[in-house]
Amino acid sequence: MSTKAIEVASPSSDWSIERSTELYCVASWGAPYFSINAAGNVAVHPREESGLTIDLPAVVAELRRRGVMLPVLVRFQDVLRMQVRRLNEAFANAIAESGYDNVYRGVYPIKVNQLHEVVDEVLDAGREYGLGLECGSKAELVAALANLQDDETLLVCNGVKDHTMLSMMISAQQLGRNVLPVVERYFEHVALKKLAWSKGFMPRLGVRIRLATSGSGRWASSSGHNSKFGLSLPELMRLVDELEASNGLDRLKLLHCHLGSQIADISVLKQATKEVTQIYAELVKRGVGLKYLDVGGGLGVNYDEGQVNAEAGINYSMQEYANAVVFTVKEVCDSQGVAMPILVTESGRAITAHHSVLVVPVLAAQARDQLPVDHQLPEDAHESLKGLEAVLQLVPELVKRRELLEAFHDAKERQEEIGSLFMLGYLSLAERALADQLFWSVCRQLLERFKATSAGAMPLEVGDIEALLTDQYLCDFSVFQSMLDHWAIGQTFPIMPIERLAERPSRRGVLVDLTCDSDGKVSQYISSLPDNSFLPVHAINDLQPYYMGFFLMGAYEDIMGDAHNLFGRVTEAHIYADADEPQNFWIEKIIPGAAVQDMLAQVQYFPNDLQRRMSEIVRAKIQAGTVRPSVGMEILDQYMACFQQSTYCASGGSIDQDVV
Ligand SMILES: *Cc1c(COP(=O)(O)O)cnc(C)c1O
Numbered sequence: 001m002s003t004k005a006i007e008v009a010s011p012s013s014d015w016s017i018e019r020s021t022e023l024y025c026v027a028s029w030g031a032p033y034f035s036i037n038a039a040g041n042v043a044v045h046p047r048e049e050s051g052l053t054i055d056l057p058a059v060v061a062e063l064r065r066r067g068v069m070l071p072v073l074v075r076f077q078d079v080l081r082m083q084v085r086r087l088n089e090a091f092a093n094a095i096a097e098s099g100y101d102n103v104y105r106g107v108y109p110i111k112v113n114q115l116h117e118v119v120d121e122v123l124d125a126g127r128e129y130g131l132g133l134e135c136g137s138k139a140e141l142v143a144a145l146a147n148l149q150d151d152e153t154l155l156v157c158n159g160v161k162d163h164t165m166l167s168m169m170i171s172a173q174q175l176g177r178n179v180l181p182v183v184e185r186y187f188e189h190v191a192l193k194k195l196a197w198s199k200g201f202m203p204r205l206g207v208r209i210r211l212a213t214s215g216s217g218r219w220a221s222s223s224g225h226n227s228k229f230g231l232s233l234p235e236l237m238r239l240v241d242e243l244e245a246s247n248g249l250d251r252l253k254l255l256h257c258h259l260g261s262q263i264a265d266i267s268v269l270k271q272a273t274k275e276v277t278q279i280y281a282e283l284v285k286r287g288v289g290l291k292y293l294d295v296g297g298g299l300g301v302n303y304d305e306g307q308v309n310a311e312a313g314i315n316y317s318m319q320e321y322a323n324a325v326v327f328t329v330k331e332v333c334d335s336q337g338v339a340m341p342i343l344v345t346e347s348g349r350a351i352t353a354h355h356s357v358l359v360v361p362v363l364a365a366q367a368r369d370q371l372p373v374d375h376q377l378p379e380d381a382h383e384s385l386k387g388l389e390a391v392l393q394l395v396p397e398l399v400k401r402r403e404l405l406e407a408f409h410d411a412k413e414r415q416e417e418i419g420s421l422f423m424l425g426y427l428s429l430a431e432r433a434l435a436d437q438l439f440w441s442v443c444r445q446l447l448e449r450f451k452a453t454s455a456g457a458m459p460l461e462v463g464d465i466e467a468l469l470t471d472q473y474l475c476d477f478s479v480f481q482s483m484l485d486h487w488a489i490g491q492t493f494p495i496m497p498i499e500r501l502a503e504r505p506s507r508r509g510v511l512v513d514l515t516c517d518s519d520g521k522v523s524q525y526i527s528s529l530p531d532n533s534f535l536p537v538h539a540i541n542d543l544q545p546y547y548m549g550f551f552l553m554g555a556y557e558d559i560m561g562d563a564h565n566l567f568g569r570v571t572e573a574h575i576y577a578d579a580d581e582p583q584n585f586w587i588e589k590i591i592p593g594a595a596v597q598d599m600l601a602q603v604q605y606f607p608n609d610l611q612r613r614m615s616e617i618v619r620a621k622i623q624a625g626t627v628r629p630s631v632g633m634e635i636l637d638q639y640m641a642c643f644q645q646s647t648y649c650a651s652g653g654s655i656d657q658d659v660v
Contacts, residue, residue, distance in 0.1 A: 568594020
């Protein structure tokens, strides 16, 4: 594999890093962790306060030097720590400012990113703040139980719970751990009661309630009266009555609600907090021994500052979120005259989203390019091609929009005519191909001339021309593995090239992936342009690899991946910032991505069996004399070598570069 120094692109005189910053909206989604440096590269600021910066292309160059195959998911572990700190400091500030009379104890919901290294880093950074965990399934419970710091660390157990899980939670309490099963359905309460009798141990518990307030945005259905989760108020009353009858009011320790992820509007959060705190106050007055009030997750991330896609943005900061929770709870408790609870939130997205960046090589660009200026139409070319050529000759003389529009209509008519002639067999394939090129040349030139015309609304046809001239950039990744939410619920993520940002991105690109699925593409982009169906990109060349950075990938995305076309998990690199290192970072760990054999095993194909089948095929050919034995064995070796390889294209840059 060739490694080469990342050259700094010379800035174009008509472009600047400031313009790229604006174009790709870096300030809205990237602050305080990402910016563009003077060299036109993406810079990472993993520790807000220290002014330490890491050049992202330098990280990629170092990984490639060590033989790491791309795509690679780069995790900035310091960013995780910073987010944990920022969240806890925000609550500490709000508590100090409001005179709130209790503490904040966040829990990290591991479903957002269960990777052991991520959970460890979050817990380690959260130790001084008493950060706990939240789990929502049996596997998560098993992982979380063994990772609690001490007897005080809170583990909130949400999700549907079977007997085994409830029993494990009771056992954990018997061990002295602060594990709280949160009753989400009434039957869990019934099951818990039975288990408690049989074990002779009365467990502490929490309860999740269904609020009238419902969330907003894509995840709104997690809340409201019709939500899949939580007890209704009549069920809550029944549960409390039963606890009271068995002298167990003191066992109900936590009241929980969750509005759904990515709350867009702070007023919805305030409303919900008010509602749940009223319920809390009533229950406390009734003698329930509530200790914790848990307002769930939902703290949002600004993928896109309400630009085009309002759902991708949020209208508040982390501090405003903390203030909203703390001040609202205090206000209600004060007016009801009840003690203030320990505040719990289950913020996952906000803690993890920023820390990882997926770096993906562009393998090839399919451009609808112009003919060279000195091209010659063959003497005997068909009349219709000559007609198209005539339009092309005419374009440079046109100035007015009306004239340009007429030329476009002419060219389009010719192009359609050529299509019909080809169908009827009057034109050769070569002529048809030439006609396409002529047509694209006309379009590209027309577009330039349209753009040069004076202000005012452009004719609709200009949009058609632009769409026609959009390039497809083939990227070495799978939307289904790495960006499932984009495909499933249309979530937009910030994407931009990680270098050459001092250069004008002159092309319109649409990013497509390796899967054989027409949905395997990015269909909406974050940019300051009015049209978000494409991404402004640079022309690629054979000399320099072109890398796309997919940002804010740390929450949910790298854990949900689906093995479409058997593309597996991508390689990961864990990076720590360090001012004593020459390039301000060191690589702590590289986790290889899934190999071909790993993905095959998931669908029940195993190397031994495949090898046996393949060698039977080869052997038969050798016996039949159609393949020489040495060639046959080489083919077999080649086949077997694939099992260890990455599921992605073996390339660090453009496809031509690293052909083995
Ligand atoms: C998913 C989930 C969370 C995490 O929400 P974020 O918006 O990612 O912070 C918290 N609590 C519950 C109950 C969840 O289901």
